[in-house]
Amino acid sequence: MTRRTTTIAVLGADDVARLREVRLAALRQEPAAFLSTFDQQVTWSEDEWTRELGRGTWLVAEDRGSDVGLLGATPEDDIPREDRYASYMWVRPDRRREGIGTLLLETLIDRLRADGVPCLWLWVMDDNPNALRLYEGAGFRLTGDRQPLAADPTRHEVRMVRRL
Ligand SMILES: CC(C)(COP(=O)(O)OP(=O)(O)OC[C@H]1O[C@@H](n2cnc3c(N)ncnc32)[C@H](O)[C@@H]1OP(=O)(O)O)[C@@H](O)C(=O)NCCC(=O)NCCS
Numbered sequence: 001m002t003r004r005t006t007t008i009a010v011l012g013a014d015d016v017a018r019l020r021e022v023r024l025a026a027l028r029q030e031p032a033a034f035l036s037t038f039d040q041q042v043t044w045s046e047d048e049w050t051r052e053l054g055r056g057t058w059l060v061a062e063d064r065g066s067d068v069g070l071l072g073a074t075p076e077d078d079i080p081r082e083d084r085y086a087s088y089m090w091v092r093p094d095r096r097r098e099g100i101g102t103l104l105l106e107t108l109i110d111r112l113r114a115d116g117v118p119c120l121w122l123w124v125m126d127d128n129p130n131a132l133r134l135y136e137g138a139g140f141r142l143t144g145d146r147q148p149l150a151a152d153p154t155r156h157e158v159r160m161v162r163r164l
Pocket of ligand 1: 030033034088089090091092095096097098099100101102103123124125128129130131133134135137
């Protein structure tokens with residue numbers, strides 16, 4: 001399998017269970033990459049997942065019936081109302097380094113640009129060089145914002161932004 005056989009689906013209102021399943025797979029598999037934990041989100045009710053789905057744009061990378069990647073974009077309080085944050089970025093371990101993360105980002109950027117979104121922001125752990133390289137390659141730059149994690153102040157996240 002290669003990136004050539006992978007397509008990107010935009011989740012719709014009926015995809016609550018799908019969002020839950022892919023996100024929980026990501027949290028279970030890669031706990032250090034995210035601020036939320038599997039134990040927190042596994043307890044979310046259907047209403048909470050429905051609200052999460054409705055909060056933003058959610059892309060799933062799929063390949064022959066399997067979901068192999070996830071990426072979302074949501075508005076947040078600490079950025080201008082028209083901008084979005086990228087979050088939930090994850091590619092299944094057996095499909096990494098094929099360009100699927102890049103494909104998710106490029107697809108998201110194209111959609112947001114078409115919708116007139118000016119900037120896409122994100123936070124990433126500064127001990128996650130693979131994600132930092134992915135984002136730099138997709139045109140994000142460091143803003144200089146850096147903060148310790150509430151749950152572990154020995155670790156830090158840095159903020160990046162890409163003008164669309
Ligand atoms: C980070 C992640 C999403 C990358 O997904 P991916 O599909 O492997 O990314 P791509 O194949 O598009 O890689 C794009 C570039 O990122 C960099 N990169 C990604 N993974 C890398 C690795 N393991 N080692 C070195 N560079 C890496 C490379 O520059 C790569 O370009 P190249 O393959 O041409 O050298 C994936 O590793 C992942 O899901 N990690 C765990 C979750 C996570 O960290 N999410 C980010 C939260 S902010």
